[in-house]
Amino acid sequence: MIDNIKLHPQGLGHCLAQKANYEAIFDSMSDGLFIINNEYIITECNKPFTKITGFTKSEIINRNFREVFCKEPVCGIHLAVERTIKTGKARKDEPIEIIRKDGTRIPAIFSTSILKDREGKKTGIVVLLRDVALVSELHKRLRDRYHFHNLIGKNHRMQEIYKLIEEVAETDATVLIQGESGTGKELVANAIHYQSPRARGPFVAVSCAVLAESLLESELFGHVKGAYTGAHRDKKGRFELANKGTIFLDEIAEVGPAVQVKLLRVLQEKEIERVGEYKPIKVDARVIAATNKDLRQLINIGKFREDLFYRLNVVSIKLPPLRERKEDIPLLVDHFVKKFNQQYKKKISGVSQATMDILMENDWKGNVRELENAIEHAFVKCHSSIITPEDIPHEVRMAKCIHLPGKVKKESLDYEKLINALRDSGWNQSRAARKLGVNRITIWRNIKKYHITVPTD
Numbered sequence: 001m002i003d004n005i006k007l008h009p010q011g012l013g014h015c016l017a018q019k020a021n022y023e024a025i026f027d028s029m030s031d032g033l034f035i036i037n038n039e040y041i042i043t044e045c046n047k048p049f050t051k052i053t054g055f056t057k058s059e060i061i062n063r064n065f066r067e068v069f070c071k072e073p074v075c076g077i078h079l080a081v082e083r084t085i086k087t088g089k090a091r092k093d094e095p096i097e098i099i100r101k102d103g104t105r106i107p108a109i110f111s112t113s114i115l116k117d118r119e120g121k122k123t124g125i126v127v128l129l130r131d132v133a134l135v136s137e138l139h140k141r142l143r144d145r146y147h148f149h150n151l152i153g154k155n156h157r158m159q160e161i162y163k164l165i166e167e168v169a170e171t172d173a174t175v176l177i178q179g180e181s182g183t184g185k186e187l188v189a190n191a192i193h194y195q196s197p198r199a200r201g202p203f204v205a206v207s208c209a210v211l212a213e214s215l216l217e218s219e220l221f222g223h224v225k226g227a228y229t230g231a232h233r234d235k236k237g238r239f240e241l242a243n244k245g246t247i248f249l250d251e252i253a254e255v256g257p258a259v260q261v262k263l264l265r266v267l268q269e270k271e272i273e274r275v276g277e278y279k280p281i282k283v284d285a286r287v288i289a290a291t292n293k294d295l296r297q298l299i300n301i302g303k304f305r306e307d308l309f310y311r312l313n314v315v316s317i318k319l320p321p322l323r324e325r326k327e328d329i330p331l332l333v334d335h336f337v338k339k340f341n342q343q344y345k346k347k348i349s350g351v352s353q354a355t356m357d358i359l360m361e362n363d364w365k366g367n368v369r370e371l372e373n374a375i376e377h378a379f380v381k382c383h384s385s386i387i388t389p390e391d392i393p394h395e396v397r398m399a400k401c402i403h404l405p406g407k408v409k410k411e412s413l414d415y416e417k418l419i420n421a422l423r424d425s426g427w428n429q430s431r432a433a434r435k436l437g438v439n440r441i442t443i444w445r446n447i448k449k450y451h452i453t454v455p456t457d
Contacts, residue, residue, distance in 0.1 A: 032129035033114070036081065038122065040064050052103035052108065052131050063127075069099075077110075077127070082126050084112040099128070106131060127331070149191035151184055152335050161188070161317060168315045169195035174267065176252075176312045177290040179319030180370030186250060187292040188317060193246040197287055201245025205240050208249055213256035218275045221262060227276025239272050242285035252289040252312065260305045267311040287312070291452040300419070301455055315373075322364040322371065329359055332368060336375040337387075344379050351387040358389055362399050396431060413446045415437070424440035427454055 023046075026033055032049030042060050043181050050057055060068050069077040077098060084091055086295045091112045110131050115124040131386075148162045169176055169192050177185045185203060193203045211219055218227070222237030238247055255263065266272055267287060271280040289312045298304035322329070337350055351359070355378075364370055380390040389397055417436065422443075425431035427449070433440045449456065 019413060023264070030130075031125065032131070034060070034065075035124055036065050038125040040081075042068070043124070049129060051128055052100075052102075052106070053098065061099075077129070081112070081125060081127060084114070084127075087115070088122075126237050146209065146250070149194060150187050151191060152331050153325060153328040154331060154445065155320070157320045158325060158328065160320065164315070165191050166195060168192060168209050168317075168449045170197070172198075172286050174286070174312055175288045176295075176315070177288065177317045177318060177319065178294075178383060179290075179292065180321050180367055181292050182367030183319040183321060184368055185319060186248065188319065189246070189248040189288045189290065192288060193248075193286075196246070196286070198245050198410075202242055203248065204242040204247050204285075205248040205250060206238050207251055208259075209251040209254040210220050213259055217259050217262065221272045221274055223275035226279045227274070231276065234274075237272065237274065239266060239283045239285055240281065242283075244284055246286045246288060249287065249289040251291060253291040253293040255297060257305075258264050264305065264308045264311060267308075293453075297419070297450065297452055298419045301453060302340060303453055303455075320422065322367045326360055329371065329424060333359060333370055333375060336372050338377040340376055344380075346379060347385065348379065348382055352389070355387050355392060358392065358397055362396055412449070413442065414452050418446050418450070419452065420455075422452075429454075 026044070026046035027048075029046060029048060032046065032052040034042055034045035034049050037316045040066050042063055044062060045057060047057075050060075053069065061260045065081060066078065075095070083094075085326055091110065093111055096108055096110050097105050099105055108131055110130075111128045113126050114122055117123050148165070151158070151162070151181055153159070165188065169361075170206050175189075175192060177188050179185055189205070190203065193199060206220065208216060214228075218231075218235070218237065220237050220239055222235050224233050225231055249263075262272070266283065271282050271286065294338050295304050295309050295313075299309060333351055333356070333432070337348060340346070341348055352414060359371070359374070366373070374392050374396050375387075377393050378387045382391040400441050413436065418432070421435045422429070422434040425435060433443045436443070446452075
């Protein structure tokens, strides 16, 4: 700390001649500072020092420091000065405990320096204090800024998402989370729920892709005994189970027409009907939906209801793929190293630079989930204190970034041109390829890229 201040006698004399200037400089410091002369009189202090100790400037200037700080012999400031006087040597970054004016004790770090005149004679002592509690709080704030409910990222888009989560969490607005597989859509849903007034209620997650439409209907809305073969008793659906909490509908694009109609009613009327029963049941559940597909495209081809889309899309959160926020990879790697150290009872310090270079160059089609799996794979293989390229999966080592400017220019088609060509060609990919002057593989790749659902006869 002390090295940042030039307190040679000539420089200090110049500062004293321009008192307003040096006071402004001292007050702009983050560390507390005070100066005593050979008679142990406090001749100067800055604002951070008064904030740390609780004393006002008028209470300590021109007073003997022992009268101010030595009422208890264990006072850290007293000890800091006495050590310097006793040894005649500067001290640097030593821990002490300060007793503030109000009697509270706080941890601090002190540094001292001997002030001398041109002849080398001691003229006083300067003491710098750093509030350790404040430093810890600043580190926590920085960590919290990049870590939000298990979402990790300093990328500006992630920071905007954190802010949006905080804003939307205070409301009951329906949220639609969009992003590729592995980008953390359920983590966002969790963050919204546990930041919200509904945090004490249940968080119920449903994957809409794993069940057939008839089973999904029963899963979401429940059924009564005898509603269908095998329904031997009444069963509450997920919406009832999520009452006073949040229901998360993952992969909402996979929901069939019949269930879409019922979901629309839930969003409009806040009530459901169990399968096999026509009695409406009021439900109070906040709805968050997620998809890795473009619902507007599905609307255009008749696969998704437009009115349901607008009911779901009250607030839209779009998660960027990992390849578009690569500056977050080191943060994520550090997080996963800590996680798997605890899980596997290891003491791996991190990844080598060569390993990090590979991770930074990878395209991460599976996004954060794929990166996490790669680090876990490395933990299984690694038998040293640092992860090397040999420890990460072979396919990660061999992968090449496909999102290079040249390739994008050659292989990427404009969505509107592609969809129009497919429609004009009756969804025949070969005819669409001829129409656009590209090969059929390019059409197929771009259909996959834009998650376009090709209608079947």
